[in-house]
Amino acid sequence: MxxxxxxxxxxxxxxxxxxxxxxxxxxxxxxxxxxxxxxxxxxxxxxxxxxxxxxxxxxxxxxxxxxxxxxxxxxxxxxxxxxxxxxxxxxxxxxxxxxxxxxxxxxxxxxxxxxxxxxxxxxxxxxxxxxxxxxxxxxxxxxxxxxxxxxxxxxxxxxxxxxxxxxxxxxxxxxxxxxxxxxxxxxxxxxxxxxxxxxxxxxxxxxxxxxxxxxxxxxxxxxxxxxxxxxxxxxxxxxxxxxxDKLGVAVNYIPSLSREGKYQVWAGPLKSGKSRHVILVQNYGTDPLDISLPVMEVPGLSEGHRQLVIRDVWAKKSLGKLGATIGLKGIEVDQVKVLVLSEK
The missing domain is CATH 3.20.20.70 (Aldolase class I)
Structure with a gap:
């Protein structure tokens, strides 16, 4: 009230x-x-x-x-x-x-x-x-x-x-x-x-x-x-x-992976169930775009995370195992990609 x-x-x-x-x-x-x-x-x-x-x-x-x-x-x-x-x-x-x-x-x-x-x-x-x-x-x-x-x-x-x-x-x-x-x-x-x-x-x-x-x-x-x-x-x-998520840690903005006026990348750790990390990629520009994220530049990720699998939450589908890069194609204007990285 x-x-x-x-x-x-x-x-x-x-x-x-x-x-x-x-x-x-x-x-x-x-x-x-x-x-x-x-x-x-x-x-x-x-x-x-x-x-x-x-x-x-x-x-x-x-x-x-x-x-x-x-x-x-x-x-x-x-x-x-x-x-x-x-x-x-x-x-x-x-x-x-x-x-x-x-x-x-x-x-x-x-x-x-x-x-x-x-x-x-x-x-x-x-x-x-x-x-x-x-x-x-x-x-x-x-x-x-x-x-x-x-x-x-x-x-x-x-x-x-x-x-x-x-x-x-x-x-x-x-x-x-x-x-x-x-x-x-x-x-x-x-x-x-x-x-x-x-x-x-x-x-x-x-x-x-x-x-x-x-x-x-x-x-x-x-x-x-x-x-x-x-x-x-x-x-x-x-x-x-x-x-x-029980960690209670918010995602943080990653300026090195973002481009002002076009897209922004945020990431943070998770610790509920098998979930270990989340990445948000948002297109807030004026045109659809393709993005390739170098995994080692995402804070908190390392070679030891290569066994994690990626889930596109809003698309409700798996993107497979984590590799050297995360490729995202055709992100529409205003769309956000929410990627949860989890153990198998």
Whole structure:
């Protein structure tokens, strides 16, 4: 439940009030129902005086609000920063840390997701007290077109703008992927698969990179009305397995094997079942292309990996044993090749 679940005022005891028009029975019955389905439930608040919907934020009420979330059975808190500009007596880190302590004091295991849009470069500090952190402004359902005003890297001015494209979000992760680790995940924002008008190749690329970069996979589409083709993308178990791999190591961008404006190559280790490595090759240029990847230039691979076999995940076929090179022909515009290297 994102912004909009509460009213614009606290009650006389200082508690956030539920919007009873939207939730006539309150939040707890909803949470109980969701739990009976075997799912977990998340809620929204803000580290400032107001949230993005101008409802009361949790600044100064951290313990009271955290206690209420625990009583309702909440499992996940998205903690925004829209009202933080009015609460400027404390740093961003101090305000987010307060809620971290409050959540822990409840005794309930509540996943703590920071949302300060990468403005203060949270990959350097958010691992100290949160489970995930947004690393950029809000995504929108555009593959290439965005409103980033030229802010395409992780270290340009992130001011909380909305309208970041899928490709720009991936570009920003070039500098951030190495910080990914169990217990502290860079959140690339909600999946836009099934939301806009992306092509099949674009949706496959979107989902593949979010999974391989170990971003939390949160569906942004209305699952009651989602297109069958988009749902098929989201249900690809082999792609989901990349995200859930027990090593928890994200793929990293390989500049020496990539060509700016045409194609990009990312790779990383795996350790689930017989899977040992994954390589992503994406054509984000304007023409179809053929690529030959020299295996010894892929970080983590060596002569000792020659017994591994290659699987093209989206094509659902084997490409045979790993040789000196990996040849890929006819990669279409916007298409991504996800290659999983496994033991026999």
């Amino acid at each position: 994102d912004a909009g679940w509460q009213t614009l005022e606290r009650d006389k005891e200082g508690r956030q009030q539920v919007n009873l028009t939207r939730f006539p029975g309150g939040i707890k019955p909803v949470a109980d129902y969701i739990h009976k389905l075997g799912l977990k439930v998340g809620i929204y608040s803000d580290a400032g005086i107001y949230g993005c919907d101008f409802a009361p934020g949790s600044y100064g009420y951290e313990e009271l609000d955290a206690s209420q979330y625990a009583e309702w059975g909440i499992d996940y808190l998205k903690y925004d920063n829209c009202g933080g500009f009015q609460a400027n007596t404390l740093s961003v880190q101090e305000r987010f840390l307060r809620m971290s302590h409050a959540l822990k004091d409840t005794g309930r295991d509540i996943f703590y997701s920071l949302c300060e849009w990468g403005h203060q470069f949270p990959w350097f500090w958010a691992d100290q007290f949160s489970d995930s952190y947004r690393m950029s402004g809000d995504i929108h359902s555009e593959y290439k077109k965005d409103n980033s005003n030229g802010c395409a890297t992780a270290y340009c001015l992130n001011t909380g703008y909305a309208g970041v494209s899928v490709l720009t979000m991936i570009r920003k992760m070039r500098e951030i992927s190495r910080f990914q680790k169990p217990g502290s995940w860079a959140d690339m924002d909600m999946l836009e698969v099934g939301v806009g008008n992306m092509t099949r190749h674009q949706e496959e690329a979107h989902f593949s990179f979010w999974a391989a970069l170990k971003s939390p996979l949160i569906i942004g589409a209305d699952v009651n009305n989602i297109r069958d083709s988009s749902l098929e993308v989201l249900k690809n178990k082999e792609i989901i397995a990349l995200n859930q």
